Amino acid sequence: xxxxxxxxxxxxxxxxxxxxxxxxxxxxxxxxxxxxxxxxxxxxxxxxxxxxxxxxxxxxxxxxxxxxxxxxxxxxxxxxxxxxxxxxxxxxxxxxxxxxxxxxxxxxxxxxxxxxxxxxxxxxxxxxxxxxxxxxxxxxxxxxxxxxxxxxxxxxxxxxxxxxxxxxxxxxxxxxxxxxxxxxxxxxxxxx
Amino acid sequence: xxxxxxxxxxxxxxxxxxxxxxxxxxxxxxxxxxxxxxxxxxxxxxxxxxxxxxxxxxxxxxxxxxxxxxxxxxxxxxxxxxxxxxxxxxxxxxxxxxxxxxxxxxxxxxxxxxxxxxxxx
Numbered sequence: 372x373x374x375x376x377x378x379x380x381x382x383x384x385x386x387x388x389x390x391x392x393x394x395x396x397x398x399x400x401x402x403x404x405x406x407x408x409x410x411x412x413x414x415x416x417x418x419x420x421x422x423x424x425x426x427x428x429x430x431x432x433x434x435x436x437x438x439x440x441x442x443x444x445x446x447x448x449x450x451x452x453x454x455x456x457x458x459x460x461x462x463x464x465x466x467x468x469x470x471x472x473x474x475x476x477x478x479x480x481x482x483x484x485x486x487x488x489x490x491x492x493x494x495x496x497x498x499x500x501x502x503x504x505x506x507x508x509x510x511x512x513x514x515x516x517x518x519x520x521x522x523x524x525x526x527x528x529x530x531x532x533x534x535x536x537x538x539x540x541x542x543x544x545x546x547x548x549x550x551x552x553x554x555x556x557x558x559x560x561x562x563x
Numbered sequence: 564x565x566x567x568x569x570x571x572x573x574x575x576x577x578x579x580x581x582x583x584x585x586x587x588x589x590x591x592x593x594x595x596x597x598x599x600x601x602x603x604x605x606x607x608x609x610x611x612x613x614x615x616x617x618x619x620x621x622x623x624x625x626x627x628x629x630x631x632x633x634x635x636x637x638x639x640x641x642x643x644x645x646x647x648x649x650x651x652x653x654x655x656x657x658x659x660x661x662x663x664x665x666x667x668x669x670x671x672x673x674x675x676x677x678x679x680x681x682x683x684x
Contacts, residue, residue, distance in 0.1 A: 381601075384602075384605040384609065386598040386599070386601055386602040387598070389597065389598050389601040389602075390594045390595060390597070390598035391594075392666075393593065393597040394594040395599065396593060397589055397593055401587055401588075402584075402587075402588055404587075405585050405587030406585055411586075412588055413587060413589070414587050414589070415573060415590070417595075418589060418593070419597065419600070420604065422601075423597075423600065423601075423604070426601050426604065427604075434633045455663070477598070486576070486579075487575050488578075490576065490579055490580045490583055493576065493577060493580030493581075494583055494585070494586075496581050497581070498585075499579065508581060509585075512578070512581035512582055513581065513582060513584075513585075541575065543577055543581075544573060544577060546573075546615040547573050547576060547577060
């Protein structure tokens with residue numbers, strides 16, 4: 372069943388078609404909502420809100436974009452509205468988000484030699500990035516959307532998306548290099 | 564060479580982390596619950612539309628009857644207006660009661676029946 376047929380089935384009130392749509396896109400919605408909202412207790416409610424908005428607006432879906440892009444846009448807008456409402460401006464959503472300040476790297480003080488530990492450390496660092504960086508990283512790497520699609524979802528210009536991606540990757544690389552240096556130092560300290 | 568190898572390893576770790584699932588979860592029955600919600604919302608909208616059609620049809624019939632009475636039978640519309648203005652509370656009461664009964668029958672009862680059917684599945 373293609374997107375147009377699925378949409379038509381849902382408009383006709385076929386709940387199995389809607390179940391299929393939710394099952395197919397819930398991972399995408401969960402990733403977008405989770406990475407922006409970052410609170411497990413809110414994630415389920417917001418995902419529900421996203422899918423109910425999808426249902427309410429499905430008649431307006433014209434098929435110009437992919438259904439997944441359209442759903443991701445609803446998820447992005449709903450999540451941003453949610454954190455705006457919750458934090459009343461504490462988060463930064465401006466064009467140039469503040470870079471993450473040098474914070475204490477708990478793991479860097481230890482000896483993270485296992486691959487899983489490094490992955491976990493990096494994932495924690497991803498969560499600490501500004502919301503725009505997290506969003507573009509998630510859409511580009513995890514969901515494998517193109518720059519054009521990310522532009523459709525977030526409304527950010529392509530240049531900004533590329534710049535955020537590059538800056539976010541550089542921040543993470545720096546963290547990783549810092550970690551590697553600390554690890555080397557720790558090993559030397561241990562064997563001294 | 565050594566630095567290049569380290570760079571590649573760092574990049575691999577980074578790509579692995581970027582492609583790793585964030586630790587957020589949804590319940591296993593999430594899609595089922597959403598389908599139920601959608602089904603309830605669709606039913607409510609459908610019953611409301613049908614109610615609107617019923618009200619429209621009944622109002623249309625009354626208008627046609629009125630027009631026929633005035634233009635074909637020659638009834639005086641001023642008598643009707645007098646009757647309505649003199650018995651305004653009764654007319655409003657009967658209209659409200661009729662609409663309420665129709666709404667309960669065509670929307671509320673059907674909606675709750677639909678909900679109970681979904682809940683028992």
